[in-house]
Amino acid sequence: MSTTGKVTGIIANLVTVEVNGPVAQNEICYIKLGDSRLMAEVIKVNGKSASVQVYESTRGVRKGNDVEFMGYMLEATLGPGLLSSNYDGLQNNLATMTGVFLQRGEYTSPIDMEKKWDFTPLAKAGDKVVAADWLGEVKEGWLPHKIMVPFSFKGEYTVKSVAAAGSYKASDTVAVVTDAAGEDHNVTMVQKWPVKVAIGGYKEKPRPYRIMETGVRCIDTLNPMAEGGTGFIPGPFGCGKTVLQHAIAKQGEADVIIMAACGERANEVVEIFAEFPELIDARTGRKLSERTTIICNTSNMPVAAREASVYTAMTIGEYYRAMGLKVLLLADSTSRWAQALREMSNRMEELPGADAFPVDLPAIISNFYARAGIVTLNNGETGSVTFIGTVSPAGGNLKEPVTESTKKAARCFYALSQNRADRKRYPAVDPIDSYSKYLEYPEIAEYLNAKVDPQWVEKVNKAKNYILRGKEAYEQINILGDDGVPMEYHNRYWKSELIDFIILQQDAFDAIDSSTPMDRQEFMLNKVLEVCDAPVDFESFEDCSAHYKNIINIMRQMNYSEYKSADFEKYLEQLNKVTRHDN
């Protein structure tokens, strides 16, 4: 007999329920309202009174409505078919919902249980297995999707039987495993896992030691993201957060991309819906939508499901990581999630922390970021979840609780600057404030020097130094005037402008410039540093600016041309002429 209850109070989406039996924190319940059932989650219990946050509009709910408790927490359904699906924050399939409007109480299955998949066994009878070990695989698009011992299985099991190669429904039993007590358990292609609990089942979680390429120069060259790493992009509105995140999603060097649109604009998600089925992933030649799962809880969808959406996304990411795949998880924006927490905390009349956010906000954020990482699986293979979140700081002020808490948790910081955005210098990632802690990791430096260029890290730091000195020079010029500073200041300033225009700025809407592979980034950085390192002498500061403007113009044309094409070589020739001429 499961616990039931009756509604006793309502404030917006916080409902209090008088219960008649045991309830668990975070347990799911349904409020009966006419023919529909509204899903809710227990967030506080006080005696016989449970406070639940409702994932739907509470219009029409009244005192005395029946509530049924389910005995489980909010779970994600995991199995083949997740990729290229579009879910809401509770993992309802948006594509199979009827009607133009989201009807309250309509819940759809995340996975098509009837769909057949071509199964190939990987384990055999007699094998000893534990949770997350691979029993077989199916082809999900082009990806080998592993069917695993469910994560919830504790201890060691013996494989009793595995289905022969063939076509099976997702809900068919494909393996039987026996536990230590001799009891048999059926395994299907589908399993469930509570989203707020991290999926384990791996041997170890080493420090990240490889780079994840994004094709975005200001990230890959200057502040690289590590595979299994964490980063965040704070910025005021209008600074290009979303454009940058979409660029990373399109070009990121990952097997699986999971995008959590958390409390943001619906039209941004529509853009992904419209574009991703058309765009081709350059590395695999497959459509981008085939490797992408979208979790979409836009700003007008129920607030409580916003919080759930990021956890659902992370759980799906961890699931694919356990298959030995590279997962890139993007969440836009984690501030909206924090605001959802604030709304609830406020309605429960908890004592507020800074800016009325709940006091445990930093703990919640760092716990979440900690779920990312590269892992060594039990069978020695590696899988990873790389997480990049955006933060929308109130008033563009980075001294606010969400930004500060995230800064402590994430290893890469890509600060978007209002000043750069105002001057249309996109991506507006501030080259001086931003950092990647991974550049300081010896294993990452070793990796970069082996993969890109033997002196790569040294060169990157040199470029950063040019940018910094350029900024200092610019400030001096502004204070003392063009004539009031030595010529060298102008030279320094223009060197930083060259790096800014050629390496940092990138046209996200140009077919060629939008994505720069690492070999091309290496080539361009070397060219830019050659120009910067060359000794030059100018008669006047106007000669100096004319010289660099000319070079910037030529190199911009190079950025817009196909790499190593006739046009590219033509501009390269022009560049060489200009630089040689000066020497």
Next chain:
Amino acid sequence: MTTKAFQRIYTQLEAITKATVALKAQGVSNDELATVDGRLAQVVKIKGDLVTLQVFSGTEGIPTDSEVIFFGEAPSLNVSEQLAGRFFNAYGEPIDNGPAVDGEKRFIGGPSVNPYRRKQPSQLIPTGIAGIDLNNTLVSGQKIPFFANADQPYNQVMANVALRADVDKIILGGMGLTNDDYLYFKQMFENAGALNKIISFVNTTEQPPVERLLIPDMALTAAEYFAVDKNEKVLVLLTDMTLYADALSIVSNRMDQIPSKDSMPGSLYSDLAKIYEKAVQLPDGGSITIIAVTTLNDGDITHAIPDNTGYITEGQLFLRTDTDTGKVIIDPFRSLSRLKQLVIGKQTREDHGQVMNTGVRLYADAANAKTKLENGFDLSDYDLRCLDYAKDYSNKLLAIDVNIKIDQMLDTAWDLFGKYFKPEELGIKQNLVDKYWKGN
């Protein structure tokens, strides 16, 4: 609202604040309407038998023995073609001496469109104002506010934009409009001979502030009727959203909620998003485009209202008075239309994107030159050219009194580039320079 049989009536209030009353009542549902002493009110909180109602017109003079009648349902609007050409108050009651509207009863503040069923906005909305069309192109299904100081002519600009836009219906949601502005809109619409495609929901400054909370939902319920049921292109004008947010903070304050930034309720973002996200391009051709006004305190966009708005809307149009030309311009630095990339170079000429960016970049260089000038430094030849360019650019393209076609705007920009600059100073793709360059 007329009384019907079997309505529950109570006559004992437990508590009264400036915006809410509380009483003991049975069988009341969340969000349902009631009248308190004849004034319309809505259930906002239920705690056991204690029900809290927000009274839209304020609680002045309400006695503790007021008659409270519950209606058992949320606020609604009757929708039909008869809405067209009419003026209503915040409750959806006619204020133009016309008859009540016959039609289907729709509850306001209904569910959201399934994002998966939305279509990508794709139709350019030309306005003739170059500061918008050239630099911040509008697209149907977009939501965008004007950020303006109280002294700027935002309502006039918005009325101009609305009347020039090619749409089937224009719905005005006026919140705290001064009576003068209300009459201005009315006259403007009449003069344009466009009354039959305009529907207005108006709350003026003379009316109680809490009533304003109903205006956006009323306007958008009407908009959804025409866009979803009739597949029409609907433009919704909401002015002034700052006054709407102020009304939200009044109610939350009376309900003892802990305020967050700038004494706004913690749910401000969600409250505003619920309204703005009604902007949509529907699969069957209908669309809702929202143009709003958010007034600022002396240009401060870090205040919670413009700040949250900016995160929700697809850009913002920033009005500023240009001291060099004395004209009100659309500020090219702070303004942005996020959806412009969907139409620029696709429904407009191929050079649009690069001309737009270059035009703004050169204007930024002029701003730098101006700083140098103000600091008493010598200006280079390039600086001087930038300054001259900026005046021309502001006059011929940024000013809100410009009314030309987009191709003319592009040609004007190339004229200015040719007049003041050399091709290599533009950083524009060579093939476009070859084709459109007008200088020597």
